[in-house]
Amino acid sequence: MESERKSETEDALETRSVVTHSTTSSKRSSRTSAGMAAAKARARAEAERTRAYYVKKETELKIEKVRMEGSLTALEHEKEAAAAMAEVRILEEAIESMEGGSCHSGSQIVPPIDPVQRTSDYVEHHLSHSNVVSNAEASLATPHVEFVSEQLDLMIKWLGSKSTEYVRRIRSVNIRYPDVGLKMAWDRLEEMYGSPEAVEKALLDKLEKFPKISKQDPLKLQELGDLLCEIHPIVEKLPYHLQEKWIYQVLVHPTQTRVKQNLWLKGKCKEGLLCLPIRQVWHLQLDFFLQEVGVMNQLMNQTSSSETLP
Structure with missing residues (x-):
């Protein structure tokens, strides 16, 4: 009788051990599967982040390439204009020397430009041209940008000396945002000359x-x-x-x-x-x-x- 009871107890312990081992193995298997899925998701996210970074760098390089091409084109035109002006000056000097200085034409030789003013004009022209090129690459609103820049140029050309100086400074400050500069210039002129007291x-x-x-x-x-x-x-x-x-x-x-x-x-x-x-x-x-x-x-x-x- 005691031997039978002892045998049943051993069978029960063995059965419980088998069940416990099976449950532990199942939990370990589920945990391993979840870890693998998380690792795959993390790898995909890291890959997408790396891809986005290099796409951004590639876009920036393309924009920089367009800007540099525009700058080279502008520099080429400036070089041709400078060469033409030098040729005109040489021809005028030759004509004056042949005529003995007795006959003066209506078109005089352009006086030398202050180096500081020449540098300022070149930087302003370069930034303005670069701004138009970058805006053309960024959006389809290039005609509007060119029209606004042309309005500022006409204001500087035809306004009085005092007003021209104001508009020139405003355009230099807002060289990359010509629409803002145009509005600011008109507001300044309205404030100076459009008030009832003025x-x-x-x-x-x-x-x-x-x-x-x-x-x-x-x-x-x-x-x-x-x-x-x-x-x-x-x-x-x-x-x-x-x-x-x-x-x-x-x-x-x-x-x-x-x-x-x-x-x-x-x-x-x-x-x-x-x-x-x-x-x-x-x-x-x-x-x-x-x-x-x-x-x-x-x-x-x-x-x-x-x-x-x-």
Whole structure:
């Protein structure tokens, strides 16, 4: 009896050992499979990262190649232009030497350029050309970029010296972003010359430069009337306080500086003289003042005509 019980106990222990060994082997197998899958995924990710890195480097090298080709093309054109200018200078010097220096043509020899200015112009032109080439490679908006750059060039060419210097500095700062530079340039010009105060000052300066009027020169009064007719629509668009200031300065100030106070005009009537002193119309509106200028102009012309008749 005891031997049978002992045998059953040994069988149970053996069965439990077999089950435990089987479970452990199954867990080890699952863990190994998961580790292999993770290693494969990590290897694929690393391969994709390496591939992306080299694709990026290849793209950068291609862009750099296009930029260098554009720079070489620009340098080739500059070389041809410099050679042509040198040839022109040599021919002009030869012509002057043959003519003995007695005949000077209208086109003079270009004076030597400051090395600093020449370097600045070359760098600016080089960066501008490189910017156009890189933008052409990056997007299809090249016509827009060229149009904006052309607008900046035209502004620098045709604006006054002070405004040109402002636009030149703004373009140099925004050489890679010409659209930003163009907007900044127009904003700067609007701030300097487009404000109501700036417009009012420019009109007053224009009137200040008008010459004095005397009865020996009646055409000047007509020119004054034409000038006021030209300025009047602009004044009407100014703010109200500037309009009041303008009316006072235009109707009072010219009587003291532009028109002599003893300006007496001879009329055709028998009473003799007709006096139209402009200094008494300072309180009138600008429209009526223009009418008075027209009347005085007619009277001065009639007086001048009557005096010239035999």
